[in-house]
Amino acid sequence: MKIYDTKTAPTPRRVRIFLAEKGIEMEYVQVDIEKGENLSKHMRAKNPIGKVPILELDDGTCISESDAICTYFEALQPAPYLFGETALEKGQVMMWQRQVEFCLFMQIGMCFQHSTGYFKDRMTPVPEYGKEAGINAVKFLKVLERRLEQSEYIAGDKYSIADITAFCSIDFARVVDIKLGDEHPQLTRWYQQMRNRPSAKA
Known part of the structure; x- marks a missing residue:
């Protein structure tokens, strides 16, 4: 799996910090949003609204929105609990x-x-x-x-x-x-x- 990311943007950074807290290593693919790479046909096929980050699973399934990506990883690896335990x-x-x-x-x-x-x-x-x-x-x-x-x-x-x-x-x-x-x-x-x-x- 991999995440389409932009290092300078605050939204993808939220996911990177979240995964770092859980000790989950990830492949990151950089997308230049200033040049509009996120708006390409290729990227819109992964996320129709053309935003990053996007998590792409090994089978090609894509999950966008930082909260949704974090929710996915919280379910895979609950501890440490970053969405709460009780x-x-x-x-x-x-x-x-x-x-x-x-x-x-x-x-x-x-x-x-x-x-x-x-x-x-x-x-x-x-x-x-x-x-x-x-x-x-x-x-x-x-x-x-x-x-x-x-x-x-x-x-x-x-x-x-x-x-x-x-x-x-x-x-x-x-x-x-x-x-x-x-x-x-x-x-x-x-x-x-x-x-x-x-x-x-x-």
């Missing part, structure tokens, strides 16, 4: 994963796409939308700051996929000048923990 943990992890994805990861992505015009050859940037998305992302950092006053990790006392998504979000946010500051002591503490994990280099 019913309660699973519910809490997925709750925070969804909130981080919608309120931080996607907002930063929209801020990047609509503010920078990086993909203007294939979409119509709306600068006002990009600005608003950035504002929304900054607001959600306050939510995470309050959450991390109560727990070591975002979904509770165990590291999870919600931490991976938040970490990749905050790292990528620097390209649109959204950074942690003095008003984020708990997030800064948590972020340093994330950076110190070997998987952060994946």
Whole structure:
């Protein structure tokens, strides 16, 4: 099996970190999204919407979307549990994963796409939308700051996929000048923990 990947993009990085946490080695095939390689007929046959990452199994079956790929590997190799182990943990992890994805990861992505015009050859940037998305992302950092006053990790006392998504979000946010500051002591503490994990280099 192999994963079609783009090293500079935040979404594929989530999968790489997830697999590194589980100790799963993988063949990665690099796709140049700046040049639009992901939009080729060959790649759209693997994922009709032309996004990476894509997991291709040995029989040719393809699974796209980072959450779906991670879910597949969690089922294959549950430990360490990154989606939670008990019913309660699973519910809490997925709750925070969804909130981080919608309120931080996607907002930063929209801020990047609509503010920078990086993909203007294939979409119509709306600068006002990009600005608003950035504002929304900054607001959600306050939510995470309050959450991390109560727990070591975002979904509770165990590291999870919600931490991976938040970490990749905050790292990528620097390209649109959204950074942690003095008003984020708990997030800064948590972020340093994330950076110190070997998987952060994946």
